[in-house]
Amino acid sequence: MPEHDVLIIGAGLAGQRAALAAAQSGVSVAIMSKVHPVRSHSVAAAGGINAAISVSDDWRSHAYDTVKGSDYLGDQDAIEAMCREAPGEVMHLEHIGVTFHRNDAGELDLRAFGGASINRTAYVADITGQAILHVLYEQLMRNASTVARYEEWFVTSLLIDDGGSCTGVVARHIRSGAMETFAAKSVILASGGAGQCFKPTTNALICTADGLAQALRAGAPLMDMEMIQYHPTTLLENGLLITEGARGEGAHLLNKDGERFMSKAAPNKMELASRDVVSRAEQIEINEGRGVGPDGQGVYLDITVVPRKRTLEALREIVNIGRDFAGVDITREPIIIRPGQHYIMGGVKTDIQGQTPIAGLYAAGEVACVSVHGGNRLGANSLLDTLIFGRRAGEDAAERARSTPMPACSDAQLRNDERMIAEIMARPRKGRRISELKNELGTTMNRYCAVFREADGLQSAYGTVKRLQEEAQNAYIDDRGTVFNQDVLGAIELGYMLETAEAIVLSAIDRKESRGAQFRTDFPERNDAEWLKHINVALGEDGSPEISYSPVTITQWRPEERTY
């Protein structure tokens, strides 16, 4: 049985940063991912990373923007830590090789981003996530002797001992089908978000809520799950992301009359208001018949106002996306976009060191909820979140490992999981396919749990999710092999998604106000008196999800009206 002091699940930015930080403190570290690390979804983060590095900026300004962006649901102690440590982290990235864009003086260039009061976003063209992810992987290769890599291993369970501590995981080697128990003194979940619960989504096919459901099953609470970010600019055709960097560079949003409609919702910040604000404004245009494209389901994003050379240099990836996926040259004509599911602000509840309420279990990145994003995440704060709290979790997990004996794990869970997989493979080919259920889940969530929500729709979504959970017990797959059996992994992922979707819907039903990404048409106002609190979902004694509340940490910014 492989044993490691610190075992990290997921090898995106949070996971890799955690691994490097833990390795720095001299403990034995392993990082495990169901895909090769550079395929992780962090690779798709386009626009940049926020840090108050300009001499005219201050981390407190960054923190205030983040608090305001979160619609005052973010925990201010965590936000302060993130923003204070941001400049140092960006410099660290620069020193290990990230090719950040420079200004004419050779210093890091900073671009404008939504919800920010100053240009604060460091970037590498519009492949910032890719550039950072690949540089961190360079460092993992460099540290191959101290960080073991389990690439293309799929986690089926977290191990929890009788005392309620996390002691390792059970995982399946995708290439061989072999199952293995891994013992670890500290386990860090860094397995990303839950975008595939929605269809369409900007998220990759691998974003299937694995860590969220694993933590939930292990007894950890999920927090702020109702807060689902709809990104204002996703391709109408297929939901692919068009970076906020486009608006940062000056692109306009136009309705069918050619009107810059953001002047109504955010007369000062216009297109660079917070994402929840922009997405709502777009949805109103669409709902009130001022949309464009087939059925008027989109609005125009006009990038032609950005100088062409600048677009080709700094927004190259979306030039490719426009050309390859919409047949549009974005330097010459507007592209049709709409709000699309992009990010979950919620996740496994952690403290400021990434610790979950389960001893030995940490979480960082999109899978976690510290909460620095609260009701709405600012663009270019997610890369920062992954790196700051990935590092913090890695350091703390290593610290814990030094004073903890290596746990003795049995193979009981492994045998359970082997039986579970055998049972899925043995199902008769009748009833519905896994892929049909996934499809229905995605379209349901996107219909009822989107930019605008109300009680009836959410109840209907809840009913569908519960029915799909039943149907998933008997849904069948085709592949009965062991080598790269992606079919059986898809069935397990569907289970993860359905449990997470239930937590999302329950939280959205519960929050009877409008705050951040949660806009209830039946409760259209923010209600600080009753709802300035986090919603937590955890499994109760009978195994069904139960709701509880926790306070929002406020240090220096009292909630006030939020305008852009």
Next chain:
Amino acid sequence: MAEFKLRLRRYDPESGEPPYWDKHTVELDPHRSVLDGILEAKDSQDGTIGIRCSCRQGICGSCGVRINGKPGLACNTHLDEALARGDGQEIVVEPMGNMPVIKDLIVDMDAVHWRKIQSVTPWLLPREPVPEREYLVAREAMVDVTQSMACIQCGACVSDCLAMEVDPLFTGPAALAKAYRFVGDPRDSEHYERLRYVAEDPHGMYTCTHCFKCVDACPKDVNPMGQIMRLRRIAGTDFEIEDRNNGFRHEHAFVKNIHRNGLLHEADLLPDSYGGKFDPRALPELLSSIPIVIKGVLRGKITPTKALLHPHKASKDVRAIFERIEGEPARYELNLYVTGTDDPPLQGAGDADSGAATEGAKR
């Protein structure tokens, strides 16, 4: 919506059977991707089809395959475009080449691609002292290395590298582009050692045969062969590292020859490539070329006077080109990130366009 016939190369390592062809028909909008087509077949017809995929937008690099003979990403190749590339009847999808197949369209990238990447010391060896804030470096230099940084490690260039087919130990286009990412990075302290390593390796940068396959294959315009040529130029010009294939001197002989003659003077080119007529290395080369020269004369392809005297001299215009290029303060490099594309500038789009097609990255 239209009907597309997919012909997939399948292989089940557990069956004991050799690879086989598998057909699926899917109905999709022609603008959707080949990956969408394969996933449609996988989701609704046959869940056993194996393909790595994740982002669906050409950034994660998972779905490298060969489509109607050409390597690339399944997710950013349209169905109609793929169809037009083949016989117009079927879209043939195969696993990438030069790497062992694990299952269906899934290849073992660790065994080939990632091992080669490891071989070029793929991490920054930062210049000392490390500054408190960022390294101050030229804007162009960072944009320049961003082109090789844009590599998504999909393996498409490795798949069809002809040199690697002949010499499987060849470092290959992706890893050499990665090497350039550090050689071109002013923050790196080991440019010379890196260049010497890829120059002295008998399977290193001089093994590239300049065939353009990788340039064609790359879905991200990384231009791996261009990066290899730049490594060679920097090694030869800036660090005087010996080219084991003599290509560097050959290139210089060409340039000198045209500068002098306007049209190529073959009789001078060969000795000049080996250090001039009187260099001891040139003699055996000259001797070994005699039979070819005799054949050429006998078949009337050359006349002795033309071959030896070469009456043509470089015109003023040719000399002006040389003066202009040599007068540049820095070497001229072509880089898509810096130059934009070679599309004609848009009418009335303003000053920002002018020069977009001519500005080069300079080192």
